[in-house]
């Protein structure tokens with residue numbers, strides 16, 4: 001790989017793996033997959049969608065073949081609706097028809113939808129086969145491809161059916177972002193801002209200083225943001241693989257974010273955009289209960305706003321948002337844990353915030369006062 005290649009190790013005992021980040025890394029897929037999957041793996045099935053496969057499929061396939069793999073390709077539908085048990089069934093059927101074996105591997109080539117679906121198929125087929133993630137959206141590169149959460153959606157809710165199954169390797173090529181629609185790039189950047197706010201002030205500052213370079217798709221800048229985000233996610237996931245404690249901080253901005261997505265039937269917001277609104281709301285709640293200085297709280301909202309205008313929320317009703325929040329997966333014994341910032345770079349988990357405070361902050365969000 002080029003001298004600028006970066007490697008982040010996710011240390012999870014026998015489930016440990018490396019994330020390789022480099023401009024041009026797609027060409028190294030074969031070598032990386034060979035090192036990660038071992039000599040015994042003869043065949044790999046690439047799971048992708050027509051759009052991503054059209055851009056990068058041949059390149060990945062060629063690299064895998066050069067490393068001695070026989071390749072099969074299975075294309076699934078595009079979009080969140082394709083992340084379903086029906087799509088998983090079709091992928092299982094494809095693998096069965098091709099007599100896929102326990103020692104074969106799966107390559108997930110695409111955004112978070114492909115990654116979650118292919119990871120779920122890898123987790124369940126023959127009680128689990130190895131897989132490699134090749135994320136091609138910024139969101140997938142800094143979030144969904146790392147950490148081993150795999151899932152499909154159920155008609156009654158998102159991500160309700162899934163498994164923890166860590167990939168054997170993650171291959172990230174920032175150059176794939178050149179074909180990504182601009183709105184998707186921005187949606188991923190909200191999650192990068194999230195990592196800065198929950199963990200690393202230097203990353204938050206770097207993002208604000210380098211936004212021009214981000215949107216000019218400067219390779220070095222993107223690689224830095226991706227690497228630092230992956231390091232933070234790896235550190236959190238290593239400490240708490242199955243989300244019994246620390247991993248919850250990754251849900252900063254997500255309680256209100258999920259509620260906004262749910263009440264708009266997942267049609268209005270990209271996930272990251274909803275999280276952007278959620279982070280602003282959380283900063284206001286933290287300010288109202290006095291755990292963050294107003295200037296820091298404002299800095300968080302400004303770093304969200306600096307990415308551009310978020311989809312409108314002023315037509316949404318706060319009772320609906322509050323009801324959706326009460327249905328959040330994270331509610332335990334009737335208490336809703338909120339991830340709240342205490343500064344740019346630090347958060348706490350609180351489940352004792354008075355409903356009146358939450359209501360007031362949501363109302364401010366919906367009336368565009370924050």
Ligand SMILES: NC(=O)c1ccc[n+]([C@@H]2O[C@H](COP(=O)([O-])OP(=O)(O)OC[C@H]3O[C@@H](n4cnc5c(N)ncnc54)[C@H](O)[C@@H]3O)[C@@H](O)[C@H]2O)c1
Pocket residue numbers: 049051052055078079080083110111112113114116136137138139140143144145146147148149150151158159176177178179180181184271
């Ligand atoms: N497993 C986890 O830990 C985790 C974390 C966060 C989000 N997620 C999941 O991730 C999913 C969202 O992922 P996403 O935001 O990547 O959306 P996505 O996978 O739907 O991708 C967005 C769009 O971009 C296209 N695309 C992807 N890469 C491209 C490229 N390089 N060039 C051109 N087009 C490209 C896709 O085909 C799609 O149309 C959700 O289902 C969410 O639940 C999972």
